[in-house]
Amino acid sequence: MATADVLSELPITPLITEKHSGIPERYAEQCKQSKARLYSNKTLPPSVPRDGELPVLPPDVDRDTFNKAVAELTELLGAENIELNDKPLVDGWYMEHPNTHDAFHIVQQSELVSSATVYPGSTEDVQKIVRWANKYLIPVFPISMGRNLGYGGAAPRVRGSVIIDLGRRMNKVLKIDGNSASCIVEPGVSYFKLYEEVQKTGLPLWIDPPDVGGGSVLGNCIDRGVGYTPYGDHFANHCGMEVVLPSGEVLRTGMGALPGKNGADNPSWQAFQHAYGPSVDGIFSQSNFGIVTKMGMWLMPETGHQSYMITFPRDEDFEQIIEIIRPLALNRILGNIPQLRNVIQELAVTGKPKSFFYPGNDPMPREVIRSHAKNMPCGDVAWCFYGTVYGPEETRNMQLDIIRREFAKVPGSKFMLPDELPADHYIHSRVRVCSGTPELRELDWLNWKPNGAHLFFAPITPTKGADARVVHEIVTRLHKKWGFDSFPTWCVAGREMHYIANIVYDRADDDEKRRAIALMREMVKEAADEGYGEYRTHLIFMDQVARTYGWGDQALMRFNETIKDALDPNGILAPGRAGIWPKRFRGKGYELLPGDEKSTPP
Known part of the structure; x- marks a missing residue:
């Protein structure tokens, strides 16, 4: 179908004023044209029928236990904040992507799928979800916005995990500081949104976007993504995190670990990356050791x-x-x-x-x-x-x-x-x-x-x-x-x-x-x-890549597994992410190595 014909038929992508993952109005026409080009080259139907009883269950959880667990989670967060993954899988496109599976599925579309999605509205909600997961031994897989396309999107590594979609309700720019050229963001803040919020302030500050601006600022940073200004190393330009640990406890990294006066945030939290003692921020990047719910980022002063x-x-x-x-x-x-x-x-x-x-x-x-x-x-x-x-x-x-x-x-x-x-x-x-x-x-x-x-x-x-x-x-x-x-x-x-x-x-x-x-x-x-x-x-390549870093008889992986088992003894938080498996799953057939793609994990 020609692009012009598609243009007349496609629904308009939501604006950022309507949906956290939407497009700013200034990009609406560019977005419309881009979407039409992609859809004009599309032959797949919007969805295909799914086989078997739905939703897919998490490992070692029967349907009665799952239904009981979902009912309890609904009581904790409200019915409007829980969705079962029992409907057709729709790939969508970059600006209207799924949070149920990988939109760019490289294995069968139905392989890397969740059982449900939960939408926390605060760090406290994330704590409730993590404690609930420990009670029922249900693996959870946090995403910021799910636009990690090319690397797995919003798909969980373990089939049947519950997706924690942090973006839908936790999408505020909490602070923009013109003096220190910094900000604090929640996981659902896209580069588009941060740009718009900075523009509203009138401050002479730049953000550092990657190639495409719809992804999460926080999510890209903790996956160690890159941009193209002098601030292009995103993790090197973060400053301070708030993290929910697999136990449900909360910690702040860097200067945020020192309480500010009268209960305020420490005034140096976005000014200096470290605290006293070991610097721990790095263990929460590309890992499954905690869920980052707030993060500071340095902004670049505007220049020629x-x-x-x-x-x-x-x-x-x-x-x-x-x-x-x-x-x-x-x-x-x-x-x-x-x-x-x-x-x-x-x-x-x-x-x-x-x-x-x-x-x-x-x-x-x-x-x-x-x-x-x-x-x-x-x-x-x-x-x-x-x-x-x-x-x-x-x-x-x-x-x-x-x-x-x-x-x-x-x-x-x-x-x-x-x-x-x-x-x-x-x-x-x-x-x-x-x-x-x-x-x-x-x-x-x-x-x-x-x-x-x-x-x-x-x-x-x-x-x-x-x-x-x-x-x-x-x-x-x-x-x-x-x-x-x-x-x-x-x-x-x-x-x-x-x-x-x-x-x-x-x-x-x-x-x-x-x-x-x-x-x-x-x-x-x-x-x-x-x-x-x-x-x-x-x-699907995380296990293979992790094993290539095998110096010292896999010393790095053994170290990561030690941390994982200490922080997450029940193995509920994103098992398998970055090739790090908790003791509960380790060596039991969940790893995907060369030749394993045709088999479904147990």
């Missing part, structure tokens, strides 16, 4: 900025490019977390499907990519580097002079500013993201395949050309082997780079999903064998 794009003609240029990047990044000449992207992404972010460029189902040949690129603003190139510098004009010009000079060492490179490129070019989206304004444009490459979904393979390498080549050759070779186009991006943080390989697949095609899993499994193994590990991964 200038974005740019540099193109490079040859595939083999990337080693030299990265060697040039490293000293520029270490000396902070590169002002932000820049991206080095393969030119195929210049095609994908137009929102046009792969079939527009190439009729085959096999990976698009290199010469076909270049034949289309030569008619685009980037030209016939191999790589596009997107960067931004910051500060007063004099400072920016000095930095740009150095950047131009250094990258000119790559023969055939070309430096371009945004005003030299068309108004619909992707660089203008990068300008906004790199100056603290959330965006939706990055969704458009999902149109590459019908029913587009994606997985991220995300290893870390040093900022060295030789290391980059090892991983890049593994990724390129295995994508070709398993029949997928390769969309490599390096996000450069200085001494290290996040290599983001994005596998785009058709979630209606079981064979594509099988091959995507096999591709991920092989990339994880081969990269780890060379010494390169992922910083983040999808639910």
